Amino acid sequence: MKVTIQKWNTVATWRWDIPEEDVCGICQVHFDGTCPTCKYPGDDCQLLSGKCGHNFHMHCIMEWIKQESSRGQCPMCRQPFEWTDQNNESAGQIE
Numbered sequence: 530m531k532v533t534i535q536k537w538n539t540v541a542t543w544r545w546d547i548p549e550e551d552v553c554g555i556c557q558v559h560f561d562g563t564c565p566t567c568k569y570p571g572d573d574c575q576l577l578s579g580k581c582g583h584n585f586h587m588h589c590i591m592e593w594i595k596q597e598s599s600r601g602q603c604p605m606c607r608q609p610f611e612w613t614d615q616n617n618e619s620a621g622q623i624e
């Protein structure tokens with residue numbers, strides 16, 4: 530009997546283009562996972578890359594910014610938090 534592997538299982542090959550060891554500064558979950566309120570990683574639970582160099586789950590940083598005590602600042606470095614839109618190609622990505 531001859532067994533042929535026709536196809537590798539292509540599950541969970543999805544990744545964000547960020548360093549492996551990077552975790553969300555708010556919930557401390559790796560970016561391959563989701564924020565605490567989401568079940569599935571990917572487009573439904575996106576990342577925001579702050580111009581200060583810190584990355585967060587979009588949902589985490591939005592919750593943070595909503596709090597008055599945050600004053601719109603990055604929770605990691607306390608600079609005013611601004612981010613680049615990863616879906617907006619006109620913003621320009623350096624590859």
Ligand SMILES: [Zn+2]
Pocket residue numbers: 553554555556557558563564565585586589
């Ligand atoms: Zn998070």
Ligand SMILES: [Zn+2]
Pocket residue numbers: 563564565566567573574575586588589
């Ligand atoms: Zn989420």
Ligand SMILES: [Zn+2]
Pocket residue numbers: 579581582583603604605606607608
């Ligand atoms: Zn920061």
